[in-house]
Amino acid sequence: MSDEILQRATQTHTLSKAEIVRLLSLENAEKLFVAADKVRRQFVGDGVYLRALIEFSNYCKNNCLYCGIRAGNTHVKRYRLTPQQIIKTAQQAVSYGYKTIVLQSGEDVWFDTDKLCEIIREIKKLDVALTLSIGEKSREEYAAYRAAGADRYLLRIETTDKNLYEKLDPQMSWENRVRCLYDLKELGYEVGSGSLVGLPGQTVESLADDLLFFQKLPVDMAGIGPFIPHPQTPLANEKSDGHFELALKMMAVMRLLLPDINIPATTAMETLHPQGRLLALKSGANVVMPNTTDTEFRPMYELYPGKICLGDCAEKCRGCVENKINSIGRFVAHKKGFHGDYLKEKN
Numbered sequence: 001m002s003d004e005i006l007q008r009a010t011q012t013h014t015l016s017k018a019e020i021v022r023l024l025s026l027e028n029a030e031k032l033f034v035a036a037d038k039v040r041r042q043f044v045g046d047g048v049y050l051r052a053l054i055e056f057s058n059y060c061k062n063n064c065l066y067c068g069i070r071a072g073n074t075h076v077k078r079y080r081l082t083p084q085q086i087i088k089t090a091q092q093a094v095s096y097g098y099k100t101i102v103l104q105s106g107e108d109v110w111f112d113t114d115k116l117c118e119i120i121r122e123i124k125k126l127d128v129a130l131t132l133s134i135g136e137k138s139r140e141e142y143a144a145y146r147a148a149g150a151d152r153y154l155l156r157i158e159t160t161d162k163n164l165y166e167k168l169d170p171q172m173s174w175e176n177r178v179r180c181l182y183d184l185k186e187l188g189y190e191v192g193s194g195s196l197v198g199l200p201g202q203t204v205e206s207l208a209d210d211l212l213f214f215q216k217l218p219v220d221m222a223g224i225g226p227f228i229p230h231p232q233t234p235l236a237n238e239k240s241d242g243h244f245e246l247a248l249k250m251m252a253v254m255r256l257l258l259p260d261i262n263i264p265a266t267t268a269m270e271t272l273h274p275q276g277r278l279l280a281l282k283s284g285a286n287v288v289m290p291n292t293t294d295t296e297f298r299p300m301y302e303l304y305p306g307k308i309c310l311g312d313c314a315e316k317c318r319g320c321v322e323n324k325i326n327s328i329g330r331f332v333a334h335k336k337g338f339h340g341d342y343l344k345e346k347n
């Protein structure tokens with residue numbers, strides 16, 4: 001039965017909610033991973049896009065229950081790079097061959113629109129694609145960043161279960177998060193979203209809804225992260241058993257539903273499994289986001305415990321990631337890697 005669903009999904013890229021639930025519930029998902037890998041090769045090729053991640057501030061006004069840098073975590077040593085430091089880090093990343101810079105932070109109000117637009121303009125002079133991942137903003141703010149040159153925006157929906165979202169993200173509204181995603185889409189960004197997998201109270205049915213939500217938007221990129229409990233958060237005593245396997249299945253089904261989007265092999269995957277990112281690349285993923293944040297600041301951006309590469313420098317991470325990618329017969333694509341580029345170039 002699931003063989004027949006897989007066969008059809010690789011050709012039509014449509015699945016009902018019940019079929020998605022069935023695939024996510026598979027005990028042995030090897031055939032699902034093989035199908036996702038086949039669709040990945042056909043629609044985005046063997047190239048892997050690298051995105052240089054700069055974690056530029058761990059200040060955050062929000063209090064998401066799962067997140068290690070939530071405002072309420074008083075144990076966190078806070079840091080904030082200056083605009084000059086951010087631009088310098090981006091220049092370094094470009095010197096290592098990166099074609100995309102991702103600026104990520106908590107929701108830090110110190111970076112007002114003027115400061116951010118100035119940083120965006122300076123980084124865009126480096127001839128790179130620029131992605132922002134800085135949380136919920138007004139439509140006007142998103143429009144200003146876009147006018148300054150930002151190309152992409154990452155904002156995970158985390159979960160499409162509104163009740164669960166508002167329980168885990170107190171003082172935040174699920175409708176506002178959805179509003180942000182639609183505003184970003186209308187403003188012409190490439191939009192990345194995604195889910196946390198394994199949240200307490202999350203059901204397989206709601207994970208299926210997440211995938212259908214990404215297909216409906218539609219997203220240009222989607223990152224699936226296994227939830228990893230952080231000891232200094234209210235969810236400290238939750239478990240992470242099975243989250244890796246479920247996240248891998250989510251990612252694979254997403255590749256079947258949205259065959260040509262960009263899907264990252266997330267860092268959290270490798271925290272839970274030593275081969276996590278390679279397994280993800282073999283199950284539908286085509287993007288890796290190596291950390292290019294200065295080694296001094298990495299330990300302070302602890303969203304979850306056990307984050308990989310904390311003691312490594314950006315140059316080492318760049319080489320290490322490329323070697324890993326080559327070890328599975330894939331290669332680093334030296335391009336900006338916009339959604340749909342591969343198919344356009346092929347035809």
Ligand code: SAM
Pocket residue numbers: 066067068104105106107133134135136154155156158195196225226227228229230268303304
């Ligand atoms: N502030 C921005 C935002 O809200 O989109 C970007 C930073 S936020 C820390 C980036 C992502 O980290 C979140 O979307 C969430 O999915 C992930 N994250 C937070 N806590 C996590 C945890 N305990 N385990 C795994 N991922 C986590």
Ligand code: FES
Pocket residue numbers: 060061062063064067068069070071105106107
């Ligand atoms: Fe703001 Fe996690 S609570 S980044």
